[in-house]
Amino acid sequence: MLKQTSSPSIVERVAAVDWDNVYASLDRQGWAVLPGLLSGGECEATSALYGPGETFRGHVVMARHGFGQGEYRYFAYPLPVLVGQLRSALYPQLVPVANAWHERMGMDVRFPAEHAEFLERCHKAGQARATPLLLKYGPGDYNCLHQDLYGEHVFPLQVAVLLSSPGKDFDGGEFVLTEQRPRMQSRASVVPLAKGDAVIFAVNSRPHRGSRGDYRVKLRHGVSMVRSGKRHTLGVIFHDAA
Ligand SMILES: O=C(O)CCC(=O)C(=O)O
Numbered sequence: 001m002l003k004q005t006s007s008p009s010i011v012e013r014v015a016a017v018d019w020d021n022v023y024a025s026l027d028r029q030g031w032a033v034l035p036g037l038l039s040g041g042e043c044e045a046t047s048a049l050y051g052p053g054e055t056f057r058g059h060v061v062m063a064r065h066g067f068g069q070g071e072y073r074y075f076a077y078p079l080p081v082l083v084g085q086l087r088s089a090l091y092p093q094l095v096p097v098a099n100a101w102h103e104r105m106g107m108d109v110r111f112p113a114e115h116a117e118f119l120e121r122c123h124k125a126g127q128a129r130a131t132p133l134l135l136k137y138g139p140g141d142y143n144c145l146h147q148d149l150y151g152e153h154v155f156p157l158q159v160a161v162l163l164s165s166p167g168k169d170f171d172g173g174e175f176v177l178t179e180q181r182p183r184m185q186s187r188a189s190v191v192p193l194a195k196g197d198a199v200i201f202a203v204n205s206r207p208h209r210g211s212r213g214d215y216r217v218k219l220r221h222g223v224s225m226v227r228s229g230k231r232h233t234l235g236v237i238f239h240d241a242a
């Protein structure tokens, strides 16, 4: 019998990540990159979903809200298989960090091991609308620094996957994060991403170990101006929206 070789599933790929390394990076800098989480074909197929139709529940033109320039659409339930698998496979890996951060920041909320259980908590509180989203940027577009908070329930980490190739599909359009530390000036990071790479980052705040114990730093994320071409991103947020 011929042995069939197929590429690993999303679940297998997530399980194969060097999570200890990712946890160390999240603790050190508030973000971590998972290189090549999606294949080129998966990136293209996901970008191609963009458009009007039942795949999405909402459409936001960023300039209308002062969010920047460009547009995005929120996926509707049921999520496309790949998006749903990414969301439910990544969540349990991030729970230990989420709970440890809450403990260090003196926050009472703890997160259940499985995503379905956390969603139940969101839905019971009236946060029932899907939050994963697909973003689209063209020349001159950008995404102002922001936080993706959609109600009382907030999972403290989120993920974005770059679906286009920098230097080939587009120029500019870097993923940026800023950290606002108490009584200090803000610090910016540019996250280097290739097509298919995922960045995990803090939604709102994270603990930082200082000489006198942990203090909270506030993070915001955004995208610098796309100079040319077209840039797509898949955003995976773990809490749902009111
Ligand atoms: O396009 C990007 O890289 C940023 C997307 C974003 O703001 C998000 O996924 O929440």
Ligand SMILES: [Fe+2]
Pocket: 146, 147, 148, 221, 235
């Ligand atoms: Fe965002």
